[in-house]
Amino acid sequence: MKRVARRGRRPSPRFSVAAVLRNEGQRLPRLLASLAPFREAGGEIMILDTGSDDGTPRLAAEAGCRVEVEPVRFNGRLTAKDVTRIERAFGLTGAPGLLERGQRVFDLGAARNHVASLAKHDLVLQVDGSDVLEAFDVEYLDAAVQAGGHDVFKFETRRLHGERWFAEHRDYFADRRAARWYGRAHCFVKPMPAGTALRMTVIPPDRLRVTHHTDGTKTRDHQFAGVALDLLASPEAPDRRFLLGRELAMRGAYRPAIEAFLAVDRTGVPNSLRASTLSMAAVCQAALSPGDEDAVSDLLFKAMRRDPSRRDPLLHLARRRLAVSDFQGAVSFATAALTIPARVGLSESEENLRHGPHAILYWALFWLGRRDEARRHFEICVKQDPGNRAYREHAKLFA
Numbered sequence: 001m002k003r004v005a006r007r008g009r010r011p012s013p014r015f016s017v018a019a020v021l022r023n024e025g026q027r028l029p030r031l032l033a034s035l036a037p038f039r040e041a042g043g044e045i046m047i048l049d050t051g052s053d054d055g056t057p058r059l060a061a062e063a064g065c066r067v068e069v070e071p072v073r074f075n076g077r078l079t080a081k082d083v084t085r086i087e088r089a090f091g092l093t094g095a096p097g098l099l100e101r102g103q104r105v106f107d108l109g110a111a112r113n114h115v116a117s118l119a120k121h122d123l124v125l126q127v128d129g130s131d132v133l134e135a136f137d138v139e140y141l142d143a144a145v146q147a148g149g150h151d152v153f154k155f156e157t158r159r160l161h162g163e164r165w166f167a168e169h170r171d172y173f174a175d176r177r178a179a180r181w182y183g184r185a186h187c188f189v190k191p192m193p194a195g196t197a198l199r200m201t202v203i204p205p206d207r208l209r210v211t212h213h214t215d216g217t218k219t220r221d222h223q224f225a226g227v228a229l230d231l232l233a234s235p236e237a238p239d240r241r242f243l244l245g246r247e248l249a250m251r252g253a254y255r256p257a258i259e260a261f262l263a264v265d266r267t268g269v270p271n272s273l274r275a276s277t278l279s280m281a282a283v284c285q286a287a288l289s290p291g292d293e294d295a296v297s298d299l300l301f302k303a304m305r306r307d308p309s310r311r312d313p314l315l316h317l318a319r320r321r322l323a324v325s326d327f328q329g330a331v332s333f334a335t336a337a338l339t340i341p342a343r344v345g346l347s348e349s350e351e352n353l354r355h356g357p358h359a360i361l362y363w364a365l366f367w368l369g370r371r372d373e374a375r376r377h378f379e380i381c382v383k384q385d386p387g388n389r390a391y392r393e394h395a396k397l398f399a
Contacts (some may be wrong), residue, residue: 012042013142015173016119017127019047020111022086024129025054033135039064041138046124048115050074050106056129066161068118074111078225080104086228090244091256098251105184105220105229112181119176126172128212134158135209144203152179152189152200155208156344162214165350169202170210185226186243223247238269244276245284253283265302272346275307282316296320310345311337311352318360327364334360355384359391366397374398 017038021028035045047060051071053365061067080101087093116124127133134164153173159166171189179198190393191198224247231240245260261281265274286316289295297320303313314337321329334357342353349356358377365374375398382391 002071012044013038013145014121014126015123015141015145016044016046016121017110017125018115018119019127019129020047020050020108021047021052021056021060021129022050022117023052023054023056025052025056025059028056028059031127031129031133032060032065032133032373034131034136035127037136037158043138044120046115046119048111048118049296050111060071066118068115070111070114074107074114076107078105082225082229085232088224089232091259092253093178098248098253099225103225105225106222107184108182108185108226109183113176116174116176116181119210122177123173123175126174126358127210129350130213132213132314133209135206136316137207140207141203149199150192150201151175151198153203153208154200155210156204156205158209158211158350159347160211160213162314166347167344167350167353168347169344170264171200171270173203173208181241182230183226184230185223188239224251238264238266238273242273245277245280249280249284252287254288257281257284258288265306268292271307272310275303275310275313276346278303278306279310279312279316282313286320293320307341309343310348311340311342312348312355315352315360318357322364324368327368330360330364330370334364355381355388363394364378371398 017035019031024031024035032045035043041044045060045063045065047057048063049057049060049067049069049071050073057067057069078099083099083101086099090100090176106332114124116126119390125141141153145265151174152171154171155168155173157168157170159168174189178192178196181187182190189198223303227240227243227247231237231244234240241260242264244265245257247261248254248257255377258281261277261284264277278299282303286291286296287300290333297317300316303310314333318330318333318337321327321333336363337352337357344353351359358380362374362377364383365371377399378391378394381388382395385391
């Protein structure tokens with residue numbers, strides 16, 4: 001009898017997936033569903049729970065994840081001394097509601113390092129409880145890990161903030177032997193030992209792409225305190241100061257936010273970060289002094305010069321011209337933005353990379369009487385965002 005060779009069983013993935021979770025019971029099933037191909041291939045999912053009271057550890061264990069619970073280790077409280085130091089260092093004295101003695105602080109970087117140390121494999125993909133993996137080619141990623149030669153795999157992420165999506169690259173897929181996490185509230189990887197260079201590559205978005213759905217119901221007061229404490233520990237770190245400005249802006253503290261952003265705009269800081277901080281400073285300036293057009297425009301022009309590969313400053317300028325019915329100015333800035341290739345960088349509004357410039361152009365061109373040109377841009381908008389209510393309403397303009 002002729003014997004038929006049996007196909008060998010494919011080995012399980014040679015990387016782990018890890019997550020630091022707290023009260024993610026409602027969102028965890030969605031994350032785990034997107035990880036199903038990985039679990040079915042025998043992949044390891046390592047969960048560190050830091051104090052849930054909604055059954056998150058049980059749900060994770062029932063789904064086949066390895067679970068460790070540490071409700072105390074990474075949590076702390078803000079002292080009165082901490083509050084005083086932060087307020088004095090960043091000009092926040094007399095700004096009520098930003099910081100309170102006894103406020104929770106959480107060391108997310110230390111928690112990420114710990115969960116990575118518990119994983120079976122050295123290469124660890126870290127995800128958040130509010131994440132969904134839209135593209136997850138396990139075989140491709142496993143082959144990339146097996147090939148070696150890289151310490152960090154960057155990948156594209158879509159982040160939902162409020163009602164807007166932002167596109168950015170994450171460095172959440174790293175080799176724990178070469179990279180460690182730092183930062184209490186917002187984490188980055190840094191080389192280990194210090195002073196060495198990390199070998200990085202970017203994973204194509206059709207192989208690994210994540211959406212992060214920010215949960216607006218969760219209290220995130222610890223993030224501001226954590227960023228401030230990180231900056232006190234590393235006062236020259238531009239990324240920490242950028243994050244401080246962003247946290248202040250989100251809380252309506254526009255003047256200290258502008259000061260934080262402007263402090264990042266200095267020689268030696270990557271131009272992409274300088275441009276982002278200047279754009280955000282312009283948004284804060286507009287909120288603080290709505291009528292000071294010169295100050296806002298000056299910041300946006302500086303941002304444009306710092307990093308000419310970003311559309312964001314030009315589209316800010318275009319929208320501001322549109323708001324005062326300067327339709328030709330809006331057309332000029334939006335047209336210039338379209339000459340810049342759409343790319344995912346530090347963080348960019350997804351709208352800017354897709355239909356945003358065309359939305360400005362169809363509206364401005366319509367009121368300039370250039371209806372045929374306006375129609376072409378309108379059709380692009382409808383094609384890229386067919387569910388947009390404004391586009392459905394404006395369709396009557398082109399009937």
